[in-house]
Amino acid sequence: MKTHPYYAPTPRGLANVLLSELAALGVGGGAEQGAGVGFTGPLETAYRAVLGSRVASRVLLVLADFSAPTPEALYNGASALAWEELFSPDDTFRVDAVTARSGITHSQYAALKVKDAVADRFRSACGRRPNVDTAAPGVGIHLHLNRDRATLSLDLAGQGLHRRGYRVQTVRAPLKENLAAAILRLAGWPDIAAAGGGLADPLCGSGTFLIEGALMAGDSAPGLTRGGYGSPAWKGHDPGLWERLLEEARTRAEAGRSRIPQVAGADADPVAVAAARGNIRAAGLTGLVHARPQALGAGGPLVDTAVPGLVVVNPPYGERLGDVLELEDLYRTLGRVLLEQYEGFSASVLTGNPDLGRHMGLRASKSHSLFNGPIPVKLLHFRVEAARRMRPAKAPAPAPGAEMFANRMRKNLKALEKWAKKQGVTCFRAYDADMPEYNLSVDMYQGDRTRAHVLEYPPPASVDPGKARARLAEALAALPGVLGIPREDVVFKERLGGHKKVARELSPTGEFFEAAEGPCRFLVNFTDFLDTGLPLDLRLVRQMARDLAPEKKCLSLFGGNGAFAVVMIAGGAASCRMVESSGRYLDWARRNLAANRADPGRHPLEKEDPVQWLETRGASPSQAGQYGLVVMEPPTRLPGLDNPAQANLTAAHARLALAAAGLLAPGGTLLLVTRSPRPLVAPAALAEFRTEDISARTLPRDFRKSLRVHRCLAVRREP
Numbered sequence: 001m002k003t004h005p006y007y008a009p010t011p012r013g014l015a016n017v018l019l020s021e022l023a024a025l026g027v028g029g030g031a032e033q034g035a036g037v038g039f040t041g042p043l044e045t046a047y048r049a050v051l052g053s054r055v056a057s058r059v060l061l062v063l064a065d066f067s068a069p070t071p072e073a074l075y076n077g078a079s080a081l082a083w084e085e086l087f088s089p090d091d092t093f094r095v096d097a098v099t100a101r102s103g104i105t106h107s108q109y110a111a112l113k114v115k116d117a118v119a120d121r122f123r124s125a126c127g128r129r130p131n132v133d134t135a136a137p138g139v140g141i142h143l144h145l146n147r148d149r150a151t152l153s154l155d156l157a158g159q160g161l162h163r164r165g166y167r168v169q170t171v172r173a174p175l176k177e178n179l180a181a182a183i184l185r186l187a188g189w190p191d192i193a194a195a196g197g198g199l200a201d202p203l204c205g206s207g208t209f210l211i212e213g214a215l216m217a218g219d220s221a222p223g224l225t226r227g228g229y230g231s232p233a234w235k236g237h238d239p240g241l242w243e244r245l246l247e248e249a250r251t252r253a254e255a256g257r258s259r260i261p262q263v264a265g266a267d268a269d270p271v272a273v274a275a276a277r278g279n280i281r282a283a284g285l286t287g288l289v290h291a292r293p294q295a296l297g298a299g300g301p302l303v304d305t306a307v308p309g310l311v312v313v314n315p316p317y318g319e320r321l322g323d324v325l326e327l328e329d330l331y332r333t334l335g336r337v338l339l340e341q342y343e344g345f346s347a348s349v350l351t352g353n354p355d356l357g358r359h360m361g362l363r364a365s366k367s368h369s370l371f372n373g374p375i376p377v378k379l380l381h382f383r384v385e386a387a388r389r390m391r392p393a394k395a396p397a398p399a400p401g402a403e404m405f406a407n408r409m410r411k412n413l414k415a416l417e418k419w420a421k422k423q424g425v426t427c428f429r430a431y432d433a434d435m436p437e438y439n440l441s442v443d444m445y446q447g448d449r450t451r452a453h454v455l456e457y458p459p460p461a462s463v464d465p466g467k468a469r470a471r472l473a474e475a476l477a478a479l480p481g482v483l484g485i486p487r488e489d490v491v492f493k494e495r496l497g498g499h500k501k502v503a504r505e506l507s508p509t510g511e512f513f514e515a516a517e518g519p520c521r522f523l524v525n526f527t528d529f530l531d532t533g534l535p536l537d538l539r540l541v542r543q544m545a546r547d548l549a550p551e552k553k554c555l556s557l558f559g560g561n562g563a564f565a566v567v568m569i570a571g572g573a574a575s576c577r578m579v580e581s582s583g584r585y586l587d588w589a590r591r592n593l594a595a596n597r598a599d600p601g602r603h604p605l606e607k608e609d610p611v612q613w614l615e616t617r618g619a620s621p622s623q624a625g626q627y628g629l630v631v632m633e634p635p636t637r638l639p640g641l642d643n644p645a646q647a648n649l650t651a652a653h654a655r656l657a658l659a660a661a662g663l664l665a666p667g668g669t670l671l672l673v674t675r676s677p678r679p680l681v682a683p684a685a686l687a688e689f690r691t692e693d694i695s696a697r698t699l700p701r702d703f704r705k706s707l708r709v710h711r712c713l714a715v716r717r718e719p
Contacts (some may be wrong), residue, residue: 004040004046008038008058009057014182016382029041034146054178054181057155063151068246074145074551075108075117078113083118083125091139093131094142098145102147155230162177170274183350183370188310189216200309202296202334204276205276210291213263261309264427265292266291266299267291311348348382354380355466362382389434409478425429434705439456442454445513446516446643451513453532455492521595537699539700541710549567550569552628580610592704628665628669632673634656653672669716671713673710689714689716
């Protein structure tokens, strides 16, 4: 019987859970490999994993492994595979990629190189190539690039295995289904369910724990609600075997419905309860799983407590100010509810701040370190027994420094509001780590009402984490009163450390707030990204672009959410073309242009990698000398061009700047903006143009403390 090597990735910290689960599914001989499990076996082994694993993210049939330190090496390695033996040119395919710690850092660019290699191989072998289908491909190809080592695989799942197919409605911060299933396994739910114990989630949200718990107890394979097989056009696929395993799973699931114990949840938010009920219905669990509107502690136990069961909870992580200040009270209430209503139960609490567990008044019996997406979290396990009661942690006493912070904010606002009114500025930075003890930034955004966007800088290692959290809480508590706005209009995000310095992202909400800047309107998003979509330090750069735009043909490269396109159009641009690779940002840009009543026919938005655009269409003679104004804001890490060495990054930016400057009409201007802390481009690289570093001139008054917050180079073609 033919065997294949396979790899099943899983969220970080769960490889051992997946290994145990696969063994229970009859997938033997596996071994932990990084953030997943590698195993070997016949096709049936892989099909059982695809159909039955609740914890895996994907199941991949490994095709090749080779060194790929450069785009050329990746292309050559992918071209060497006999793709024509795996599927037909009449079929469709899709390439997904994951990159880490490699010379090629951009996953979309890596996927593009593999896609080109597959297409070119087919042209050479068959005279024609298969088409790409990103929605429902006949074959899914997966690239994993780690430390310049490429692994190419067939994706037997076709989509993330966490997508069970029952989530028809959602709420903020939904837990991925495979993480929820792993948490239930770590909490001992399979044994508790087998003994007849119930499952309760008093903060159930959209019902993920409830549904996963019921399907697990009822032996209902997660693949039954997911849909079809992942790579049906693969020539090695065995439809008969797959259908036989599906029928076997249906039989087990039908028999297991009678073994599902009591499963019930509650949530104070009626919208969340409605979402949970819709998902329960979609999972085919109506009448077996229940969700009701109920605040934590407002009613009795959710399930019968005669047989010890499990309470599992994923409380909010405190992204908004109100959550940050009230989480301690929520944990105290949760601890009280457990002790009063669920004596003898097990309880598992997933938290982004394990110190909050001390406020429950219960001593954890054990814990697991996990990741919820990029966020490090702790899974705390409790035995709900009076003997394990402990005195809840006391709230820290207010520190004198809190009033000092409030006084500094008042002083800043008094000076800045007067300046802002005189200059017509409606959005500005009010505080930027002015006091070392309160290490955060506060940006004010004016629209139909005033909102504040707060980012915490990571404290240095020398600062005690407990003291840093206490000072943060003091600052957040003081802000609403100082700013004169409601607590819900102060949005807080934590800026994580590391070379990327990204924020701990909130769950995407799609919530937009319209803010004004001069004659323009911008849709600002406080929750989905690190920045808001209107970086305030670039205010003067946007004003310069608007002033330079009248009657010119304009171009915005790496256009993001269209902020520069908006101001150039508002300034009277004859036309403005924007190039951006992210579909999500392009949708945002369309909304920004619509908010400013821009004509989409005159101002096209193109979905394409700007680097590729410059190398192909931008390099064509038809584009040379066409634009009176080009604004380019490349990231500090570029696909195919970047390197951790700053000198190489500078060279990459120089090549981009030279290509973009070649598009300028006589008298035209290129504005190159980056977050790079070093000089943008060596003057010799643009010797034929007039260049000037205007970074100091484009730094607004409210950012004078951050001298290197951005750099801006003006490149001009002589008339």
